[in-house]
Amino acid sequence: MQRFTCTVCISPLFFENSRCLACGTQLGFHRGERSITALDDDGRYVDRAGQSLVRCVNLTLSGCTWLVREEGDECFSCTLTRTRPDDHDTTGLAQFLDAERSKRHLIYELDTLGLPIEDRIRNPERGLAFDLLSSVEEKVVIGHQNGLITIDLAETVDSHREKMRAKLDEPYRTMLGHFRHETGHYVEGTLVFSDPEMTERARAIFGDDRDSYQDALKRHYDQGPPEGWEKNHISQYATMHPYEDFAETFAHYLHICDTVDTALQYGLAGGPGPATTADFGEVVRETWIPLSVALNQVNRSMGANDLYPFVLPPAVIAKLEFVHRLRAGTARAQSRTSTTGPSAAG
Ligand SMILES: [Zn+2]
Ligand SMILES: [Zn+2]
Ligand SMILES: [Zn+2]
Structure with a gap:
């Protein structure tokens, strides 16, 4: 992960920050410019190409700070999520927020490495998409099929994940690790088997x-x-x-x-x-x-x-x-x- 600093007060920032904790400036992440930028009082950033951008509609729902063209739009990372918990499932939605954070980290890294991502719009058969499912009421099996990745949101809960880790005798188990592993299946399908x-x-x-x-x-x-x-x-x-x-x-x-x-x-x-x-x-x-x-x-x-x-x-x-x-x-x-x-x- 690159080292981000606040463009206003040069305090260090984390990739996830929606505002600078030192100076209070509202922030957004620009995927193309690969930078966290300060927003003006109207919550806008005019990028190097002269486009006026605002933050993704899912800021409150999933903590997403990625910039989009129009108010109410979803960013690229968010549009990759095909299914999320229902609005009434408060447990699932809290877990969804954690999972989306890991997913943005994954997308950022795939961009860093120059690994191409095709969504379901560009490739309806094999494009990348995510079902982020709550296992509160039903059993969810983590897996991948033809670009569609299923994640059990209960894995965001430390006690549950640790129980699974011990049961499966794994030395290590994280949500980001699940995203990386399942994306490996997608990448093998697109870059190797093609x-x-x-x-x-x-x-x-x-x-x-x-x-x-x-x-x-x-x-x-x-x-x-x-x-x-x-x-x-x-x-x-x-x-x-x-x-x-x-x-x-x-x-x-x-x-x-x-x-x-x-x-x-x-x-x-x-x-x-x-x-x-x-x-x-x-x-x-x-x-x-x-x-x-x-x-x-x-x-x-x-x-x-x-x-x-x-x-x-x-x-x-x-x-x-x-x-x-x-x-x-x-x-x-x-x-x-x-x-x-x-x-x-x-
Ligand atoms: Zn600052
Ligand atoms: Zn978003
Ligand atoms: Zn696998």
């Missing part, structure tokens, strides 16, 4: 995705991960099926890129970052491993759990490298078609 050559390369690294998912699921929950899984996989869940291996790897790729970027911005790390080298192994070995060891020590000093309770063997670094190269492929394809990143607010 290209026969990439598909072959993915199969050589992650295994054959044509293996029965149902059989894999049953085997995983009956027998657990295979002996010695740590040498080739980032997590037990990644051993289940090549789809899950890719999604887990993708989630870790985003964890690492975001955390390294943030640490570099705040002067907490040295070494190459994801934007400065084509060799992701270099980022892992020279920047991420020293940084994550230090951060784990910092957490232990605070009596907290390790920030990054994972080991990255060479086989997993090779998988991360595959994801890193997908980005380079995207950049080449984009320059060929001269498509640019997000140009407007939203």
Whole structure:
């Protein structure tokens, strides 16, 4: 995450801030300019292109500060949500606010990495969309199908998520992690399986995705991960099926890129970052491993759990490298078609 400061009083800001806590200035996030900007007394910001913008209609509902063209409009991130809790479901709506915050963080990072997002309007069959569902009254299964991601909002509640984490014997479980993992399935569908050559390369690294998912699921929950899984996989869940291996790897790729970027911005790390080298192994070995060891020590000093309770063997670094190269492929394809990143607010 980049380092934001208030344009009025230069106090540090968090990505989520709707107003500067030091000087009170109202703020909005401009997706195209990738900046948090001060709004005038009418709640407007005139951007570099001369457009007058206001904040997204969901400011109160979901804390969204992203800028839009017209009063009452939803921003790009908000329009990706297809289903949310009903207005009468106050528990679900409070959880929805937390989930939307994680979702905006995800969209911001996908933009940073230059990973393309097509919504359901541009691609009704496979575009990205989210059902953020309250499991207060019905069972919700987290998952992905053809671009549609389902999230159980109960996972925003610490006690529930911790219970699930312990039950599934996971070292780590967060809402942002769920968004990153499920988006991994979307990205594999759009950037890998759309290209026969990439598909072959993915199969050589992650295994054959044509293996029965149902059989894999049953085997995983009956027998657990295979002996010695740590040498080739980032997590037990990644051993289940090549789809899950890719999604887990993708989630870790985003964890690492975001955390390294943030640490570099705040002067907490040295070494190459994801934007400065084509060799992701270099980022892992020279920047991420020293940084994550230090951060784990910092957490232990605070009596907290390790920030990054994972080991990255060479086989997993090779998988991360595959994801890193997908980005380079995207950049080449984009320059060929001269498509640019997000140009407007939203
Ligand atoms: Zn300020
Ligand atoms: Zn919004
Ligand atoms: Zn998955």
